[in-house]
Amino acid sequence: MTQITGNLFILAAPSGAGKSSLIRALLTKHHHGDLCPSVSHTTRAPRPGEVDGEHYHFVSKAEFEAMIERGDFFEWAKVFDNYYGTSKAAIDQTLEQGKDVLLDIDWQGARQVKAQRPDTATIFIAPPSAEALRERLKNRQQDSDEVIEQRMTKAKAEISHYDEFDYIVVNDDFDTALKDIEHIVFGQRLRGHQQRQRHRTLFEALLGG
Numbered sequence: 495m496t497q498i499t500g501n502l503f504i505l506a507a508p509s510g511a512g513k514s515s516l517i518r519a520l521l522t523k524h525h526h527g528d529l530c531p532s533v534s535h536t537t538r539a540p541r542p543g544e545v546d547g548e549h550y551h552f553v554s555k556a557e558f559e560a561m562i563e564r565g566d567f568f569e570w571a572k573v574f575d576n577y578y579g580t581s582k583a584a585i586d587q588t589l590e591q592g593k594d595v596l597l598d599i600d601w602q603g604a605r606q607v608k609a610q611r612p613d614t615a616t617i618f619i620a621p622p623s624a625e626a627l628r629e630r631l632k633n634r635q636q637d638s639d640e641v642i643e644q645r646m647t648k649a650k651a652e653i654s655h656y657d658e659f660d661y662i663v664v665n666d667d668f669d670t671a672l673k674d675i676e677h678i679v680f681g682q683r684l685r686g687h688q689q690r691q692r693h694r695t696l697f698e699a700l701l702g703g
């Protein structure tokens with residue numbers, strides 16, 4: 495039987511919308527390996543608790559630029575003054591195994607991936623309100639008030655691209671938002687071109703007699 499290539503999913507959101515929490519919950523539910531995260535490269539410094547090769551591949555600016563030169567990246571962008579990118583190696587092998595890959599990238603990356611692979615499902619996570627977004631950034635207790643205000647300004651820049659996405663999920667009630675994302679994943683797996691490949695013999699039999 496022909497090997498079916500996995501699906502690509504992109505989740506983008508303004509910082510604080512709950513993207514990391516949703517991805518974590520999604521991966522915990524789908525822990526059998528049918529949905530895999532892609533580990534990005536970045537030039538930003540690791541935060542306490544972040545593990546190289548798990549959360550990100552942490553590299554220097556020179557290393558990142560050498561990778562750009564070599565054409566190692568599937569997509570890359572400058573976000574918050576640092577480079578971020580998805581290497582081809584990070585996704586190709588997984589997709590070839592027929593597994594789905596989840597990319598946690600910004601709108602610039604989403605645009606590049608969509609241009610290269612139009613069948614990618616791009617999902618935008620929105621907060622229910624600006625007040626809720628600010629509250630979540632505060633409750634996370636990760637940033638100073640000044641950084642929170644910077645994130646709120648940057649959030650507007652990310653949100654301004656909401657109409658470029660295939661799907662929009664409003665993360666008001668967490669479990670509802672998680673279900674919405676799962677429905678998108680399940681729906682994508684049932685698209686015609688994959689189902690035709692998967693059920694080739696069925697259709698041959700149905701049409702043969």
Ligand SMILES: Nc1nc2c(ncn2[C@@H]2O[C@H](COP(=O)(O)OP(=O)(O)O)[C@@H](O)[C@H]2O)c(=O)[nH]1
Binds near residue numbers: 571
């Ligand atoms: N284009 C692109 N964006 C990325 C990539 N990896 C992470 N990002 C985005 O970069 C932004 C900053 O991520 P991060 O430094 O982890 O900070 P935080 O999400 O604000 O805590 C987020 O919007 C990520 O989705 C990548 O490989 N490519």
Ligand SMILES: Nc1ncnc2c1ncn2[C@@H]1O[C@H](COP(=O)(O)OP(=O)(O)O)[C@@H](O)[C@H]1O
Binds near residue numbers: 510513666
């Ligand atoms: N639906 C929700 N309702 C209330 N709080 C939420 C919800 N989703 C996430 N949060 C909380 O909001 C904060 C920001 O979430 P996080 O996943 O870190 O966001 P992001 O990755 O988008 O920056 C965290 O403290 C998280 O627990």
